[in-house]
Amino acid sequence: xxxxxxxxxxxxxxxxxxxxxxxxxxxxxxxxxxxxxxxxxxxxxxxxxxxxxxxxxxxxxxxxxxxxxxxxxxxxxxxxxxxxxxxxxxxxxxxxxxxxxxxxxxxxxxxxxxxxxxxxxxxxxxxxxxxxxxxxxxxxxxxxxxxxxxxxxxxxxxxxxxxxxxxxxxxxxxxxxxxxxxxxxxxxxxxxxxxxxxxxxxxxxxxxxxxxxxxxxxxxxxxxxxxxxxxxxxxxxxxxxxxxxxxxxxxxxxxxxxxxxxxxxxxxxxxxxxxxxxxxxxxxxxxxxxxxxxxxxxxxxxxxxxxxxxxxxxxxxxxxxxxxxxxxxxxxxxxxxxxxxxxxxxxxxxxxxxxxxxxxxxxxxxxxxxxxxxxxxxxxxxxxxxxxxxxxxxxxxxxxxxxxxxxxxxxxxxxxxxxxxxxxxxxxxxxxxxxxxxxxxxxxxxxxxxxxxxxxxxxxxxxxxxxxxxxxxxxxxxxxxxxxxxxxxxxxxxxxxxxxxxxxxxxxxxxxxxxxxxxxxxxxxxxxxxxxxxxxxxxxxxxxxxxxxxxxxxxxxxxxxxxxxxxxxxxxxxxxxxxxxxxxxxxxxxxxxxxxxxxxxxxxxxxxxxxxxxxxxxxxxxxxxxxxxxxxxxxxxxxxxxxxxxxxxxxxxxxxxxxxxxxxxxxxxxxxxxxxxxxxxxxxxxxxxxxxxxxxxxxxxxxxxxxxxxxx
Numbered sequence: 185x186x187x188x189x190x191x192x193x194x195x196x197x198x199x200x201x202x203x204x205x206x207x208x209x210x211x212x213x214x215x216x217x218x219x220x221x222x223x224x225x226x227x228x229x230x231x232x233x234x235x236x237x238x239x240x241x242x243x244x245x246x247x248x249x250x251x252x253x254x255x256x257x258x259x260x261x262x263x264x265x266x267x268x269x270x271x272x273x274x275x276x277x278x279x280x281x282x283x284x285x286x287x288x289x290x291x292x293x294x295x296x297x298x299x300x301x302x303x304x305x306x307x308x309x310x311x312x313x314x315x316x317x318x319x320x321x322x323x324x325x326x327x328x329x330x331x332x333x334x335x336x337x338x339x340x341x342x343x344x345x346x347x348x349x350x351x352x353x354x355x356x357x358x359x360x361x362x363x364x365x366x367x368x369x370x371x372x373x374x375x376x377x378x379x380x381x382x383x384x385x386x387x388x389x390x391x392x393x394x395x396x397x398x399x400x401x402x403x404x405x406x407x408x409x410x411x412x413x414x415x416x417x418x419x420x421x422x423x424x425x426x427x428x429x430x431x432x433x434x435x436x437x438x439x440x441x442x443x444x445x446x447x448x449x450x451x452x453x454x455x456x457x458x459x460x461x462x463x464x465x466x467x468x469x470x471x472x473x474x475x476x477x478x479x480x481x482x483x484x485x486x487x488x489x490x491x492x493x494x495x496x497x498x499x500x501x502x503x504x505x506x507x508x509x510x511x512x513x514x515x516x517x518x519x520x521x522x523x524x525x526x527x528x529x530x531x532x533x534x535x536x537x538x539x540x541x542x543x544x545x546x547x548x549x550x551x552x553x554x555x556x557x558x559x560x561x562x563x564x565x566x567x568x569x570x571x572x573x574x575x576x577x578x579x580x581x582x583x584x585x586x587x588x589x590x591x592x593x594x595x596x597x598x599x600x601x602x603x604x605x606x607x608x609x610x611x612x613x614x615x616x617x618x619x620x621x622x623x624x625x626x627x628x629x630x631x632x633x634x635x636x637x638x639x640x641x642x643x644x645x646x647x648x649x650x651x652x653x654x655x656x657x658x659x660x661x662x663x664x665x666x667x668x669x670x671x672x673x674x675x676x677x678x679x680x681x682x683x684x685x686x687x688x689x690x691x692x693x694x695x696x697x698x699x700x701x702x703x704x705x706x707x708x709x710x711x712x713x714x715x716x717x718x719x720x721x722x723x724x725x726x727x728x729x730x731x732x733x734x735x736x737x738x739x740x741x742x743x744x745x746x747x748x749x750x751x752x753x754x755x756x757x758x759x760x761x762x763x764x765x766x767x768x769x770x771x772x773x774x775x776x777x778x779x780x781x782x783x784x785x786x787x788x789x790x791x792x793x794x795x796x797x798x799x800x801x802x803x804x805x806x807x808x809x810x811x812x813x814x815x816x817x818x819x820x821x822x823x824x825x826x827x828x829x830x831x832x833x834x835x836x837x838x839x840x841x842x843x844x845x846x847x848x849x850x851x852x853x854x855x856x857x858x859x860x861x862x863x864x865x866x867x868x869x870x871x872x873x874x875x876x877x878x879x880x881x882x883x884x885x886x887x888x889x890x891x892x893x894x895x896x
Contacts, residue, residue, distance in 0.1 A: 188306045188338045207670035210265040214671070215250035220259050221664050227644060230256040266663040282655045287404035290352070290427065291415065298669055300418040305350050307334035326768060328353055328621040333430060337516055345424060347414055351516060352427040354405075357631035359438050388505050391444050398442075399510035409515045428516030431620050433628045435529040436605055443474070443519050444507040448605045452503030455523045456612050464608040474520035476512050479504065524626035525613040530606045560868040566787055567863050567884060568775045637661070699820065699855050701808055702758035703779070711751040711811075724806050724823055724850040732811070735852040736819065749814045756808040757782070759822075761791070763860040767886035774861035778805040778822075790827075792859040792891065802827040802862050802880060806850055820855040827864070832877055834867065840893050843867070846876045862888070 208217040223233050233256040240249050253259050293299060310330045314320040325331050334351060341349035405427045407413075412424035432442065436455075440447040443455040452458050459471040472478075482502050489495040499506060511519045548554045613623065620626060638654065645653040709717070715728035729751075737745050745751075757779040765772045776789040793801040803824035811819045827844035834841070844864070863884050867877040882892040 187308055188335060207674040208667055211262050211667070212252045213250050216253050216259075216262060217667060217671070219251055219253070220262065221668060223259065224263075224660050224664050227640060233259060263660050263663065266667065267659045282651050283401050285404050286354075286402060287408065287427070290354075294352075294415055294417050294425070297418045298673055303418055304329050305417070305419075305421075305423065307331075307338045307351075309335070325617060326622050328430060328625055331617070331619055331621045333521075333619040337426075337428070341426065347422045347424050349412060350423040350425050352425045353430045354427055354517075355431045355433065355625075356429050356522070357433045357628060358442065359435060359628065359631065359635075387446075388507070391441060391505050391507055394441055395444065395507055395510050402510065402514075406514055409517060426516060428514065429511065429519075429522050430516075431524050431626050432519065432522040433524060433526055433626055433631060435526065435628060436609075439523050443523060444505045444509055446500075446503045446505060450503040451500055453605050454503075454608060456520055456609075458502065459608055464604055467608065467611040469611075476509070476518050476520070479509070479520065480512055483508065521619070524620060525609055525616045525623060526626060526628045527623050528627055528629045528632070530609050535606055556868070563868070564865060565789075565863060566777075566785070567789075568861075570863075570884065697820075697855070698762045699858065700760040701756040701810065701820065702760060703756055705755045705757065708752050708754050708812075711753050714753050723848075724825075732852065735821075736811070736813070739854065740813075740817075740819070743813055743815055743817065745813070751814075752812040754810040754812075756810070759789075759805065759808055761858060761860050763887075765885075765887040766890050772860075772885075772887065776805060776861045778808050790862040790864045791822075791824075792862045793853065794857045794859050802844060802864060803853060804846060804864070822853045822855065822858070823850050824853045825850055827878065830877060832867075834879075840882075842880055842892070844878050844880065846878060848876070859891075860887070 208214045211217040211220065219237075222228075228236075237251070237254055237256075237259075240251055241254060245251075253262065294303075304327075307329045310324040310326070312320070312322045312324050328334055334353060337351040341351065343349070408425065409427050412426045414422055414424050416422050432439070434442060436448060439445075439455045440453075445453070445455050447453060449461075451461050453461055453464070454471075455474070457471040457473050459466075463469065463471075479502070482498065482504060483506060486495045486498050486506055489498060495506065509519055511517045545554070548557055616626065617623065637658070641654040641657040642650055644657055711729045711732050715725055718725040719728060732751060732753075733745055733747070733749075736743060736751070757777065759776040759778065761774045761776060763772055763774070764770070776791065777787040778789065779787050788804055788806060790802055790804045793803050795801045803822075803826050805822050805824055807823035809821050809823060811821065813819065826847045828847060830843045830845040832843055834843070846864075863881040864878040865881050866875070867879060880892055882889045
């Protein structure tokens with residue numbers, strides 16, 4: 185990674201953290217904090233907390249307890265002290281809503297030394313380099329600091345000051361949410377009682393209030409964005425900070441509010457460009473982009489117009505409301521450029537969830553295919569973090585994650601009119617990636633999780649003047665998270681609590697391996713006894729002992745096994761495979777099952793196998809084994825069914841479609857050769873000869889897609 189020329193650090197370094205003796209302060213003991221953390225995260229009521237603490241201090245705890253808090257009030261007092269130094273308090277304004285000054289909150293992060301190792305202060309150019317078979321140097325864009333905009337801003341900042349100037353990237357997310365269905369505030373006068381002109385006027389009024397509120401909240405950043413402000417950062421380097429909004433993550437409705445545009449029904453509905461409504465499906469054409477400068481000039485024309493009709497005509501010609509955007513006075517914060525492609529609302533909930541999925545259901549209903557779809561989806565193999573749909577055609581889904589998971593499983597194309605706003609937004613995705621990084625940096629998916637937190641916080645209030653109570657609950661959760669992070673760093677530096685396998689897990693045989701077994705069957709049997717017990721009902725264990733001895737002799741000749749030697753076998757039902765993702769080079773983990781009854785369903789997952797031969801090698805786990813040899817050596821292996829390439833082709837082909845046939849005979853595989861998990865989907869159909877055919881699903885994640893398609 186090549187740092188920007190203005191960067192004072194030519195080499196990225198990790199700043200060591202200095203642990204305090206009591207990172208759980210202001211709680212008196214670590215036990216006090218850990219109990220409070222459990223109470224806050226578990227949403228425990230005052231009555232339940234008092235009952236638990238009374239029990240702990242009056243007989244529940246054998247040998248005494250390190251807890252020094254005795255009731256809910258003492259716990260609340262400790263939380264109040266914690267909020268004083270860990271959370272910046274909101275302030276009440278005349279328009280009666282609570283907010284935290286974003287600049288004060290940002291400074292808390294900038295000064296927090298716990299975040300020094302993950303803080304990034306300058307843009308970089310990242311390259312993928314390879315010398316085999318020929319030298320390759322390819323520019324990579326992933327995080328925002330590797331994209332073009334941050335580099336361009338760094339280049340535009342002064343480079344002749346005592347302190348280095350630094351662009352402080354901000355990510356803006358905003359969405360309306362439903363905290364409860366019990367309370368509803370009606371707007372003055374329903375839209376059905378207003379005419380067209382009144383509706384436009386009322387819409388303008390709401391957007392004016394919207395802009396004024398945001399202008400008040402972000403006013404502390406206005407001067408800093410232009411002139412900068414010197415601060416000592418968490419890596420002990422003083423910098424002149426210039427905050428700016430690079431990314432706005434919003435759904436289409438919220439984006440139109442934020443950009444003061446007229447929305448999807450306007451003649452020019454896009455918040456990023458001036459595409460006519462009739463050309464929303466023309467994703468290969470180019471249209472004039474909105475910028476702060478040209479939208480400001482439109483409002484200047486409006487102010488000079490002589491009549492209301494003329495003003496309205498000008499505004500309609502740009503899909504704008506007559507409102508000055510609060511970010512026009514900020515530097516490095518163009519609201520239209522910052523508006524970003526959101527895969528959740530544009531793809532999962534949008535094009536797929538609201539358009540293509542309904543179309544698929546309609547066509548399948550006409551062709552009597554819904555029964556087959558429901559049956560096939562219910563038979564689709566289970567996979568970690570992928571929802572299972574037993575009744576996919578009869579249940580109505582409202583969340584984007586469900587549609588996203590269905591999309592991974594269904595790939596069918598029908599004729600469809602794509603002249604709608606979310607389809608048009610595709611034309612902006614490439615420029616957004618080049619300027620801001622990959623789409624996961626712009627997604628509203630993380631922010632949507634806050635909706636659940638707000639709903640949970642509302643349920644903890646007494647339903648009267650809830651805003652202040654919800655703010656306090658949010659502060660409690662934030663301070664608990666901050667102290668928990670400090671304790672983790674403290675433990676890491678002092679090795680007080682070294683990491684251990686979770687309950688039911690066993691560390692792998694040997695050191696520095698990338699797998700861990702879990703869910704032990706509870707017995708250790710001699711290999712001949714294993715064959716005797718299981719071969720009766722499972723043909724995979726026929727001649728188990730002889731095949732096992734031959735396999736070990738072939739792969740470990742130094743063990744010098746004899747026929748009469750005893751090999752003791754432990755079996756497991758769960759496998760944790762750690763691997764380095766080729767998508768972003770970070771460590772990931774697959775949790776794989778080898779269980780005849782997991783949640784009342786048979787589940788035997790599949791794995792990718794490392795091999796010197798070309799092509800994809802896949803195997804199905806049939807048994808996870810730890811073998812103890814007479815020498816004391818332990819070997820981890822799996823009994824598997826291998827998959828072989830097959831020439832059969834489905835009616836609907838797709839690029840790099842790979843069909844495999846599952847071998848009915850079992851073989852042994854050393855755990856060292858397993859790369860990661862693989863999802864194999866059966867080839868559905870009425871032909872019984874297809875029951876052993878499968879195709880590999882390469883859309884479960886980015887790493888799988890790159891591995892299966894042989895991409896670097």
